[in-house]
Amino acid sequence: MTSLDDRLAAVRDGGRHALVPYLMAGARPDWVRLFEAAVAGGADAIEVGLPFSDPMMDGPVVQEAALAALAAGTTLDSVCATLGSLDLGVPLIAMTYCNVIYHVGLERAAGRLREAGVLGAILPDLALEELDEWAAVCDAGDLATVLMVAPSTPVERVARLTARSRGFVYAAARMAVTGTASGLGDGVAVVERVREVSSVPVYMGIGIATPEQARDAARVADGVIVGSALVRRVLDGQSAEDLESAVRALREALDEM
Amino acid sequence: MSTMGTPGARGRFGEFGGRFVPEALMPACLELEGAFAEAWADPAFVAEFHDTLRLFGGRPTPVTPLARLSERLGLRVYAKREDLAHTGSHKINNVVGQTLLTRRMGKRRVIAETGAGQHGVATATAAARLGLECTVFMGEVDTKRQELNVFRMELLGARVVPVASGSRTLKDAVNEALREWVTCVADTHYCIGSVMGPHPFPWMVREFQRVIGDEARAQLEDLGVGVPEVVVACVGGGSNAAGVFAGFVDTPARLVGVEAAGGSAIGHGSPGVLHGMRSMLLQDEYGQIEEAQSISAGLDYPGIGPEHAHLAATGRAQYVAVGDDEVLGGLTLLSETEGIIPALETAHAVAWVARAAGRELAPGTTVLINLSGRGDKDVAQVREMLRGDA
Numbered sequence: 001m002t003s004l005d006d007r008l009a010a011v012r013d014g015g016r017h018a019l020v021p022y023l024m025a026g027a028r029p030d031w032v033r034l035f036e037a038a039v040a041g042g043a044d045a046i047e048v049g050l051p052f053s054d055p056m057m058d059g060p061v062v063q064e065a066a067l068a069a070l071a072a073g074t075t076l077d078s079v080c081a082t083l084g085s086l087d088l089g090v091p092l093i094a095m096t097y098c099n100v101i102y103h104v105g106l107e108r109a110a111g112r113l114r115e116a117g118v119l120g121a122i123l124p125d126l127a128l129e130e131l132d133e134w135a136a137v138c139d140a141g142d143l144a145t146v147l148m149v150a151p152s153t154p155v156e157r158v159a160r161l162t163a164r165s166r167g168f169v170y171a172a173a174r175m176a177v178t179g180t181a182s183g184l185g186d187g188v189a190v191v192e193r194v195r196e197v198s199s200v201p202v203y204m205g206i207g208i209a210t211p212e213q214a215r216d217a218a219r220v221a222d223g224v225i226v227g228s229a230l231v232r233r234v235l236d237g238q239s240a241e242d243l244e245s246a247v248r249a250l251r252e253a254l255d256e257m
Numbered sequence: 258m259s260t261m262g263t264p265g266a267r268g269r270f271g272e273f274g275g276r277f278v279p280e281a282l283m284p285a286c287l288e289l290e291g292a293f294a295e296a297w298a299d300p301a302f303v304a305e306f307h308d309t310l311r312l313f314g315g316r317p318t319p320v321t322p323l324a325r326l327s328e329r330l331g332l333r334v335y336a337k338r339e340d341l342a343h344t345g346s347h348k349i350n351n352v353v354g355q356t357l358l359t360r361r362m363g364k365r366r367v368i369a370e371t372g373a374g375q376h377g378v379a380t381a382t383a384a385a386r387l388g389l390e391c392t393v394f395m396g397e398v399d400t401k402r403q404e405l406n407v408f409r410m411e412l413l414g415a416r417v418v419p420v421a422s423g424s425r426t427l428k429d430a431v432n433e434a435l436r437e438w439v440t441c442v443a444d445t446h447y448c449i450g451s452v453m454g455p456h457p458f459p460w461m462v463r464e465f466q467r468v469i470g471d472e473a474r475a476q477l478e479d480l481g482v483g484v485p486e487v488v489v490a491c492v493g494g495g496s497n498a499a500g501v502f503a504g505f506v507d508t509p510a511r512l513v514g515v516e517a518a519g520g521s522a523i524g525h526g527s528p529g530v531l532h533g534m535r536s537m538l539l540q541d542e543y544g545q546i547e548e549a550q551s552i553s554a555g556l557d558y559p560g561i562g563p564e565h566a567h568l569a570a571t572g573r574a575q576y577v578a579v580g581d582d583e584v585l586g587g588l589t590l591l592s593e594t595e596g597i598i599p600a601l602e603t604a605h606a607v608a609w610v611a612r613a614a615g616r617e618l619a620p621g622t623t624v625l626i627n628l629s630g631r632g633d634k635d636v637a638q639v640r641e642m643l644r645g646d647a
């Protein structure tokens with residue numbers, strides 16, 4: 001059990017559906033203030049985007065945020081230095097691409113993240129077939145490797161992915177990169193496939209933008225991940241207060257459940 | 258694995274290669290690996306592939322002795338004439354293979370990325386022939402540099418999508434094609450244009466391109482030349498080089514890949530992960546990918562196929578770089594001495610041979626240059642450059 005497993009189990013045991021906003025570190029000079037706003041609005045954890053120049057799993061909104069963060073000089077080390085000096089009060093889960101981690105070195109990158117208080121990491125371009133080395137480093141260092149299950153994942157792989165995912169399983173609601181969409185796509189079916197093989201928490205993401213979608217997702221999932229819809233607000237220059245209200249609206253929708 | 262043999266289940270070439278793609282794409286990569294392995298072992302598929310290249314693709318392409326160039330350089334130079342293949346470059350070999358495989362897998366559509374437009378045109382061509390729907394992603398910078406190729410693709414019934422993200426060149430066209438593939442993988446094959454991407458692409462594309470090297474080996478035998486001392490090819494992703502190297506890797510021939518100086522992944526890069534593969538990449542100290550800079554759109558790529566990274570690491574092949582300034586010289590040299598206008602990409606290989614003649618290449622050395630493509634697509638750009646020089 002990783003620390004992230006414990007923290008997220010506590011959320012579920014408390015009868016709460018987890019709300020996990022995705023925000024890009026460094027996308028705006030006041031990004032820390034935006035993270036705080038998300039927590040104030042009711043986030044149970046934050047997915048921290050670490051920018052990569054070639055984000056193949058991301059749509060235009062997150063791409064734009066990544067470019068803005070890179071233009072501002074954001075690096076793994078700069079984000080870790082900032083996060084390490086704060087206590088946001090909720091678990092942080094890094095989301096970035098293999099090259100950012102591999103370039104620094106797996107052990108050093110994992111160590112840096114964990115020292116900064118980050119409890120988990122999602123590398124969407126790290127396939128199950130390439131996972132061993134990173135998973136060993138993460139398991140040794142109490143950093144949870146969160147894995148994705150996609151609508152295209154065959155049943156036999158769902159079991160293998162689920163067994164190796166830590167913290168929660170990321171159920172991709174549709175065959176798409178990050179962005180906004182309507183409805184839940186294949187999300188319900190993906191969550192149910194994971195449930196058949198495991199009792200680990202399952203969070204749904206990819207294309208979930210509105211409080212209504214979040215509430216519908218929470219009918220089957222233990223949590224929801226909302227990214228592009230919030231990142232769009234950040235890029236549009238909305239205030240921290242506005243972001244907090246947007247997160248609160250998602251929170252209230254989940255709490256109606 | 259023997260050198261340039263079949264990579265194992267993980268698709269590794271030494272420490273390079275592998276599969277670094279989102280889970281959504283993994284089932285398709287596994288399906289493709291199985292489908293290709295099965296098709297390539299099926300004599301009926303292999304026969305259909307070679308028949309198509311013969312009846313439609315213009316194969317075999319000749320090996321031409323380059324007498325006047327040889328005299329000029331003091332070498333014995335031969336050219337494998339991929340410029341004479343249908344659509345004007347080696348790209349046709351790969352797309353014939355991949356579109357036949359697409360049909361065999363029961364998919365109805367292909368998507369592709371393109372830099373110079375050569376791979377896009379080739380894909381649109383092969384797709385039209387089999388009645389497959391075709392969408393090509395092309396960086397916005399390249400759609401302007403290679404306007405005529407955009408129109409060619411459209412004439413062939415393909416849809417061309419200009420890519421405005423990132424550096425708006427080949428690297429971003431690959432990103433966009435991968436993003437699109439996630440949404441349509443059930444009925445669409447990603448017809449990747451070089452020996453890059455996740456396993457099985459680097460292996461599969463090399464196998465479809467090895468016809469270049471296999472033919473050239475036999476043709477040089479027939480010409481009484483035997484095994485050349487040096488085999489030279491330009492390298493973007495590295496498919497024409499991999500194809501010609503594959504025919505000579507088990508001989509004593511020295512193998513030389515010529516990169517664009519501004520896109521020299523072996524010369525200036527370091528190991529990293531991009532576009533589904535671990536390979537040598539141009540990147541900054543934080544692992545952010547840097548933009549390649551080359552006058553030839555087809556070599557404007559910050560990476561290189563993983564098998565080349567491995568061949569470089571083991572020393573079996575050598576990689577050199579040629580600057581934009583030398584390329585034009587290579588192009589005019591071949592045009593004037595041999596009546597062959599090469600593509601700007603190909604001109605890199607010619608330029609290196611011209612530079613190395615009498616230095617790294619001792620007088621009388623037998624050299625095979627893979628003439629990967631013809632220069633028609635570049636003529637307008639070359640005219641601008643020559644005028645600029647004047």
Ligand SMILES: Cc1ncc(COP(=O)(O)O)c(C=O)c1O
Nearest residue numbers: 375493494495496497555629630
């Ligand atoms: C004529 C020609 N040669 C070479 C290349 C580079 O590709 P590769 O290195 O895969 O052969 C291109 C790419 O567009 C090309 O058009």
